Amino acid sequence: MNKPASISKFLRTLTMAVLGFYGSGLPAAAQVVTPAWSAPASTTVVAEEREFQNGDVHLSGTLYLPGGPKPFPAVIALHSASSATRDLPLYQHLKDLLPALGYAVFIYDRRGSGKSTGKRAGTDFNTLADDGLAALRMLAADKRINAQKIGFWGLSQGGWLSVLAASRSRQVAFAISISAPLTTPDVQMNFAVGNILRVKGFPDEDIRAAISTRTAVDDFMRGRGDRPAVEQMLADAAKRPWFKYCYISPMLDDPAHSQWAKEITLDPITTLNRVHCPVLLLFGADDPWVPVRISAKLLSKMAGKKADLSYAVIAGANHEMATTVAPEKELDSSNATAFAPDAPAYFGILAKWLSQRGRRLTLH
Known part of the structure; x- marks a missing residue:
């Protein structure tokens, strides 16, 4: 892909300010000391609890x-x-970057987490997308928010949800999908596993066996395959040293009650084709979780048919749009919530696209 179009001086300055914040190596909570010589900031942010x-x-x-003139456009994080x-x-970069662009930002706890009720287990993607649409309706009723300019941002599964929510309502003004492949979830997980x-040093023979086992389970979830045969395959695989890294249970679920069986029905391409608002899709070239090469090829075929579709693959960036994390750390599930974006191109393209939302951009 060609390099993205150059970013204005203002956006370059804004991007470097955000990079300086994250490049310090200190958590956001530590950035609270105000020097005695500090001048008033041009951007002020007010935080409100909403339900x-x-x-x-x-x-x-x-x-x-x-701050600034109302009503504000808004971004909802999924x-x-x-x-x-x-x-x-x-989510910290959204709070820091987007208000400087004049956007309100709404970030909520997923159902079953934090202060939100309900359960995540057993909940399909459509319901999660509808949670986001409920947030949109809540914001649209706020006179400080421009009801015609509310959209979604999401990374990974959140990227799928952003596009899915946009496909389910014409109230959505735009959708931003970060590191969400155009393959089905089972294909994505086979790539990741x-x-x-x-990375852990297993030979190709073991990798093929692991993916074969996962594929057999996925086929069974779709109604194909013989249960005793798949159960025996799982039992044999569970004895192998690679099995614990495969993200599958040694017990075969009932497809009728399996959350995974619901999730693998998601077809990102079909969903994207149903969207009628501007969409931005960004990928990290070094993402080990997502088949970026496949997704980029699919998007290159779609881009000419969808005038409001823009995408870019960002050099050196991983799944979280970070450039400083080794693959061994990124692929360690114990670090799943530890990372945040730091790729300059990500900040720049995101800011540029939002500042020109609704216009066709030459990003590829």
């Missing part, structure tokens, strides 16, 4: 409002699989 309902589920979040609460590092095992 809303989706059916009988009570959801809680924080709305970050910039959750990655591992980052369920508003306080996690992944292969990389996990590769």
Whole structure:
């Protein structure tokens, strides 16, 4: 892909300011000391606790409002699989960067997490997307928010949800999908598991066996395959040293009650084709969790047919749009909530696209 179009001086300055914040190596909570010589900032942010309902589920979040003329456009953050609460590092850059662009930002706790009620287990993607749409309706009723300019941002699973929510309502003004592949979830996980095992030093023979086992389970979830045969395959695989890295249970679930069986029905391409608002999709070139090469090829074919579709693959960036994390650390599930974006191109493209939202951009 060609390099993205150059970013204005203002956006370059803004990007470097954000990079300086994250490049310090200190958590956001540590950045609280104000020097005696500090001048008043041009950008002020007011945080408000907000609550809303989706059916009988009570959801809680924080709305970050910039200064300046109202009403504000707004971005609603949807959750990655591992980052369920508003306080996690992944979302900090949205609070810091977007108000400087004049955007309100709303980040809420996913159902079953933080201050939100309900349960994540057994909940399908459509319901999670509808939680986001309930947040949109809540913001649209606020006179300080421009009801015609509310959109979604999400990373990984949240990227899928952003596009899915946009496909389910014409009220959505835009959708931003970060590190969410255009493959089905099972294809994505086979890619990720292969990389996990590769990084851990397993030979190709073991990687093929692991993916074969995962594929057999996925086929069974789709109604194909013989249960006793798949159960025996799982029992044999569970004895192998690679099995614990495969993200599958040694016990075969009932497809009728399996959350995974629901999730693998997601077809990102079909969903994207149903969207009628501007969409930005960004990928990290070095992402070990997502088959970026496949996704970029699919997008290159779609871009000419969808005038409001923009995408870019960012050199040196990983799944979280970070450039400073070794693959061994990124693929360690114990670090799942530890990382935040730091790629300069990510900040720049995101800021540029939002500042020109609704216009066709030449990003590829």
